[in-house]
Amino acid sequence: MxxxxxxxxxxxxxxxxxxxxxxxxxxxxxxxxxxxxxxxxxxxxxxxxxxxxxxxxSAISRHAFGWSFLISTTWDPVSGTFGALPFIYGTLVTTALAMIIGIPLGVGAAIFLAELAPPLLSSSLSFLIELLAAVPSVIIGLLGIFVMIPILQQIVPPVQDKLSWIPIFSGPFYGVSLFTAGVVLAIMILPFIISISREVILSVPNDQREGALALGATRWETTWKVVVPYARKGIAGSIFLALARAMGETMAVTMVVGNDPKIAHSLMAPGYSIAAVIANEFAEATGDLYQGALIELGLVLFGVTILVNGAARLLVMSTEKKGTS
Amino acid sequence: MSPSMARNPPWNRIRRKSVNAIMLTLTGICTIFAAGILVFILGYLFVHGARSLNWNFFTKLPTPVGETGGGMANAILGSAKLLLVATFVGVPIGFLGGVYLAEFGGGGFSFLVRYVTDLLNGVPSIVMGIFAFTVIVLPQKHFSTLAGGLALGIMMIPIAIRSSEEFLRNVPLALREGSMALGASKSRAIWSVVIPAAKAGLITGIMLNLARVAGETAPLLFTAFGNRYWSPGWEQPAASLPVMIYTYAISPYDDWHQQAWSAGFVLLAMVLGVNILSRIILAQKGPALR
Missing domain, CATH: 1.20.5 (Single alpha-helices involved in coiled-coils or other helix-helix interfaces)
Structure with missing residues (x-):
């Protein structure tokens, strides 16, 4: 040596x-x-x-608009009026959709991988799913534009005919929409929910399962009434992490959301998101106020994701502590 | 248990058993769906991207708008240069910070560093782009490779810290004790014994980290911007593969869409290749480290 x-x-x-x-x-x-x-x-x-x-x-924009920046609906670079509500609305709606689709799928898959699948199948499927997390978002967006939108254009209108009396399904469907963005986001957050939830569920002590099974519970009852409640904080943590991820996701959303700064009551209408408007307009933003408004949007996005992330970390940490004690 | 259940046990058992079967099947379907997405993405990109991939893609510049043909040689070089800058920004800070957390840390400051690292890791990539814009592009008044590289480099720091900390911690304590018993100072033991022992893991961590930022588009949109020509030096706007894919995908030209597929295929092959390779290396070296 x-x-x-x-x-x-x-x-x-x-x-x-x-x-x-x-x-x-x-x-x-x-x-x-x-x-x-x-x-x-x-x-x-x-x-x-x-x-x-x-x-x-963002000082110039904060001073010009104050808190009304967050609740004003007009985004007009030409006249220099900037309100963030359409983007906040779009981010919230697409994220909520992604969570509604992603949580059941993700937690379901995590339960299967942790509780039911034989070890070899479980680890190879988890490997595939973790690779999905590595796919760059611009590639998901590419598939969103050229694969998912054509498919949705086939599926959605017939369904709409039946459901158009519900306001959120009304209106013409052009392919790009809040709904499409929500589906794309759901796909992107799946691997995060699955891999973290799977690990948390795997760390639940075996005597919990054995106890429930010995009392005569079925496999599903054991999982749903004993294992999942035991792991709930960790699962919640994975969901919060996925939520932060979804809110900050930029490229895939920008490519399929339609980029229309309106507050549409229908999910099938085009919308916009905070990250998408920054991506689209920042490079061409002329004037300090315009740029300041976009940076303030960045600040809003940063603040919200930091809060959600901070909560997620604390949740995951508290489960880990409980697991070791 | 309600009376009806007690009176009619077979039905109750059948109900519970069928709920069991249905729910378990549903979780299986969820899994197949989730795993199927990746297979679908891979298959689709392979069919669409690999088909139109040719040598020009790697050697030619993009053609002027309206002309078909050309390639993305400048974007490939641009991505490589951006990753080089990012490595110089992210890896030293991340690696040394990881050494601190694993070897010298402890107490409140380390907890704070870990927590802030996790928060930094959760910052949306587009916000990193704004940050690099305000500290480099705004004072310099022009887009540059440096600004893009800085944005990617800062994104690398959190993962670099956490992965180096983890791999250093996996080195057995006996190795440290042995070298210090021979009279080495703590820093000498770390430098000459612990780090070499963790080398495979550390390098794999860096590769995975690079693969992750290689696909980032959002932070480059207004830092490295884009360029249809070569970008000499570090002070000019530069093309990169992810931004090229984005620009070509939202363009109205079929030929550009085709090239976006090719670029997507190349990018995904690189990213997934590094991921799979790293996991194989870690699976082989992993037990030895522990």
């Missing part, structure tokens, strides 16, 4: 203070601690600067 202990191969101290300093340097603990500490500190600094920059650069 070339790396012999430094205390032995350090040259003998002969030059007073300089040599003593050199010796300490070779031992290097203080330096190592300082350098790595600074790197760790950098993470906190970067995050702080990020918040500060978003806050400072």
């Amino acid at each position: 070339s790396a012999l202990p430094s205390a032995i191969d350090t040259p003998p101290a002969s030059g007073g203070a300089a040599a003593a300093f050199w010796k300490r340097l070779r031992a290097g603990d203080e330096i190592a601690i300082a350098v790595t500490f600074l790197s760790a500190l950098t993470v906190i600094l970067v995050t702080a600067v990020l918040v500060f920059e978003l806050y400072r650069k």
